[in-house]
Amino acid sequence: MAAERRNYTTRIAKAKTLPPRRSAINLQRQAISDREGDLSRARLVVIQAPAGFGKTTAMMQLIDADQRSGNLVAWLTLEEADNDVTRFLRGFALALHNANPAAPMDSDHSRNADLADWIIATIEDAQQPTSIYFDNFEAVHNPVVLGLIQRGIQSLPPGSRAIIASRKQAELGLAKLRARGELIEFDASHLRFSSEEAAELINRALGSTLTASQHERLYRSTEGWAAALWLASMALRDKTDAETFIQSFSGSNAAVASYLAEDVLRGLSEELRQFLLRISVLDELTPELCDAVTRRRDSADLLTTLHQQGLFVQLEDEGQSNYSFHALFRDFLRTQLERQCSDADIADLHHRAAEAYLQRKRPIPALHHRFRSRDYTRAIALLQAHLPKLLDDGRLRLTLRLIDTLPGSVLAEHSYLQLVRAWCIAFTRGPNEALAIVSGIQAEKLDSNGRANLLVLQPMLLAMTDRIEESHTIALGVLPKIDGSHHFALSMLYQSLTQTSIILGEHDNARKYVDKIRGGSIKSGLFGAVLAESAEGLLDLMKGQLSQAITRLQHAMDTFASSREGDRRGITLAAIQLAEALYEAGKVDDALKLVDAYSPLVQEIGPADALISASVVHAKIVYEQDRNRAMELLLELEERGRILKLPRVVATARLQRANFWLAEGNDSGAEEQIRIAEQLFEWPDLNQCWYVANDYLTPEICRLRWMLRTGKVNTALPQLRDATREAERSQHNRRALKLRLLLAEAYQEDGQTNLARRTMGKALKMAHSEGFMRCLTEEGNNIAGLINDIQAGHDGGEDAPSLAPAEPAHAVGNVLNDPLTPKEMQVLSLLAEGLSNIAMAEKLFVSESTVRTHLRSINLKLDAKNRTEAVVIARRLKLVN
Known part of the structure; x- marks a missing residue:
């Protein structure tokens, strides 16, 4: 089954990754030619216009320009299914492989991050620039996919670019690219045919010439709309009286296309008309599917006839005899089908399509047709049969779309589907909306497994909304109610309790919950192993055991990599924690790669710590070379916090902004940001509350740093001593390291040189033994003198590390x-x-x-x-x- 699924995915993706066949009438558009000279400086080309304006044809002309300049060309036709992140990345990867066969794609890439890494490396390592074409871009609305595309566009190397064709505005931060002069835009006004171009198109299609007056009237009626002109040319082929035809219609919207299409349809035989109407229920056209829907055996011949006549269908894959409708014509045909056939007849067509897909072991399109049939009893039965696999594969958005097609009255009768819907919403649109749904689900209508999952879902959602103590209390109350037979519910409950126990400082309990999973008391499999390693890695990081944290978190990632079919829940959090640990160790390239791959996966739902860590680490890495981009990242983080109703996220964005501004000498601005952050969130005692993202990014530490840099040493010094002692007492060693650096700076400013050197020596000893680097460099010149003194062999006290004075800190000899x-x-x-x-x-x-x-x-x-x-x-x- 797995092999069949992979083969099918590859076959479908191959058709999607080939540009459409060129029309026999290949007309070069002057509006496109005029901008070809600007392509070299463009990072993005956007072609936005309604259906039928020739967007795809314009892209084909740009492909010619790319090939003349030596660019590699990758093509991906997008569709609704590409809102699934895995499907999108696989299609994108295959498109790049088609463009650059010299970069072989490992068929064992199963994780999204591996595919994303391969895509980035392939583009950057290519000997030639790459042009990436996305057709039907309006089909994509998943913010995660959009985020991946947006980040990819921002990191394209010189000469490479993305070209998208869309019916609506693309949510890709166009204003920034426009301001930088890196965006080329074409809209409907650019794509409308000129009078001369329209005449050339009609003449080529007809093989004859209309009079100048007829051309002008036809052009005015269509207003240069490509689809209407093409349809008119088809209709005119069979008209002996062109003058009467041209006078018989007017307008430039979809009504023209419908009129012309209907005219063409009327000219077909009854057999072909009925065939077209019935196969219009399909999104893809193959002879086998068409035979199943129409109960014919000659669909292959009929599709060939339609294609040869240039009517309605276009060939997608010549070797496989796969065809597709132009979207404009498909919509028209479906409207005609609804007018001419009863609901029962249309439902029967969808049932046949569903059965055909099920026979081919393709449940996803089968589900789509079941739901379109509106026979909700059969649709729900099929969905429930495939729900475990859908959820296990992470197809949450697809599952949610299917459930949301159900009328409210039908959904109200199925409490389990309401529960699944809440689960899907929690991980696609956020936990707050899911919480509102959970409160309305009637537990008594669920079976025992459903009731167990409902009980567990509430504390999980509360933890995702940063209501840690409330989540922890409810989870402890739920624990005795979940017996060992409910493996999934129990594993999720232990995950929730592990995370809340860590944050609340109950680390022995956190390890107890981890051991419950790792010890095999529940069947958690790969999920349990990764949960155990990432949870303990998080504790190691905050306790200052950086090298061990990196080892654990890397092991968690490698565990996933070793299992192509394994459960991938939790991998994103482990990846972002690993990125933060690598950043601390100074491995910024590796950290940035992880952040780029995984940050989009937490932008829409959090949780708070992952969202903060991903954005703040990214901002810190880019700040030194691209200050504006770093500030943009913090603004985006602040906005996501507001949307998700996570005040700690909003406050933390302001704290990091304060740090940047303080480093730039904007003392008053930094103090204002700190003050606002203090008010935005009711901060707990962060010596007791272990938020990994706020380990040392706290109002207290930011304000102490601000005091030092603004001459208030006498006020800061006793507070720093107390805070350092408390952090060390609670074994909050990463925080203690940061505080000790600031304490050494305070002693130095206060004239207590020996204490300053001794304090700095102790901090350097810990940093050296565990590999901490960035926590030192972030303080900049304020502690550089002390570090240089110690490295140069000055007396730093008995705690000072032994560092070689003659060579750089990272070199021995040569x-x-x-x-x-x-x-x-x-x-x-x-x-x-x-x-x-x-x-x-x-x-x-x-x-x-x-x-x-x-x-x-x-x-x-x-x-x-x-x-x-x-x-x-x-x-x-x-x-x-």
């Missing part, structure tokens, strides 16, 4: 402890030649932001403060000439 990667060596070589970031990006076919990321990593590994120092150190180590 060998780096953390060697440069091949790509970093290329960047370093170009840097030594004196090239700018833009010039390096163009030479390496990567984005400028990628170059900046490599430069940051080079500076860290060489212990250099700037580009010039990096080159000096590299020459001393004989890395470059």
Whole structure:
């Protein structure tokens, strides 16, 4: 079954990843030709217009321009099913593989993150720029998919671009690209045919010439609308009196298409007319499916006839005899079908289609047809039979769309579907909406398994809304009511209790819940293993055991990678926790890769800590080289917090903004942000409450830092001593490390030099032993002098670490402890030649932001403060000439 599913996915994706066949009438549009010279500087080309305006044809003309310039061309026709993240990424990956067969795609890629990594690497490593075409873009509305596309566009290397065709405005942050001059836009006004182009189209289609007056009247009637002109040309083929036909219609909207299509339909035989109407219920046209729906055996011949006559159907895959309707004509045919056939007859067509798909072991399209038939009894029975697989595969949006087609009166009779709907909404639209639904579900109408899942869902949702204590109390009350036979409910309850116990500081209890799963008392499988490792990795991180945290979290990720068919719940949280740990260790490239891949997956629903960590880590990484982008990320985080009603998220965005502004010398602005953050959220005692995202990003620490930088040392010093002692007492060691750095700075400012050095020495010893790097560099020049003193061999007290004074911190002799990667060596070589970031990006076919990321990593590994120092150190180590 799994092999069949993979083969089917590949076959369908292949048809989607090939540009449509060119029309025999290949007319070059002047509006497109006029902008071809601007393509080299464009990051995105948007073609937006209603149906039938020739968007796809315009893209084909742009493909010609790309091929002339040597760009690789990847094509993906989008559809509703591509709102499934996995399906979208697989289709996208296959499109890139078709464009660049030299980059072989590993068929074992099963995780979304692996596919995303492969896609990014393929585009960046290609020897030529890549142009990526997305047709029917309006079909995509999943914010996660849109987020992946938006981030991908932002990171395209020079010369590469995305081209999208859509009926509506694309939600891709167009204003920013427009302001940067990286956007080319075509709308209906650009795509309307000129009078001369319309005449050429009609003449080519008819093989004869209308009079100038007839051309002009036909052009005025259609207003240059491509679909209407094409339909008119088809209708005129069989008209002996062109003058009468041209006078018989007017207008430039869908009514023209309907009129013309109906005229063409009337000219067909009754057999072909009925065949077209009945197969219009299908979204894809194959001879086998058409035979099943129409109960014929000659659909292959009829489809060939329709295609050869240029009527209604277009060939998608010549080898497989797969066809499709133009959307405009399909809608027209369905309207005609509804007018001519009874509801019962149409329902019967959908039933036949569903049965055909089920025979081919394709339950998803079968479900769609069951629901379109409006025979809800049979539709619900089929849905319930496939619900376990749908939910296990994470097809939550699809499941929700199907359930939402049910009338309210029907849904009210099925409490279990209401429960499933709440579950789907929680992980697609957010927990607040799901909570409102849960309160209205009648538990007495559920079976024992349904009741167990309902009991567990409420504390889970409360935890997702950051109502930690309430969630924990309810979960403890629910625990005795769930027996071991309800494996899934019990595993989710233990997950909820693990997370809330960690946050509330009940770490022994957290480990107890983890051991319940890991010890095999419930059948949690892969999910339990990842939960155990990621939960303990989170604790290790906050307790300052960075190297162990990275090992645990990486193991959690690797556990998923080793199982292609395994349960993938929880992987996103583990990935973002790993990104934060890698960032702390100075491995910003690896951290950024994880953030780029997984951040879109938490933007819509949270939870709060994952949402904060992903955005703040990303902002910190890009801040040094692209301040505006960092500030945009914090604004986006603040907005997501408001939408999700998570005040801690909103407050934390302001705290990080305060840190940035304080580093820039905007003391008053920073203080205002801290004050607002203090008021936005009722902050608990964060020495007792272990929020991983607010481990040291707290109002208290931000305000203490602000006091130090604004000359209020006498006020800050006693508070810093108390806070440091409390953090160490509670074994909150990562926070203690940050506080000790600030305490050393305070002692230095207060003139207590020996205490400052001793305090800094203790902090450096911990940082050195565990590999903490970024928590030091974030404080910048304020502690640089103390660190240099200790590294230069000054007396830092008995706690001072032993660091070699003669070599950079990360080098011994001429060998780096953390060697440069091949790509970093290329960047370093170009840097030594004196090239700018833009010039390096163009030479390496990567984005400028990628170059900046490599430069940051080079500076860290060489212990250099700037580009010039990096080159000096590299020459001393004989890395470059």
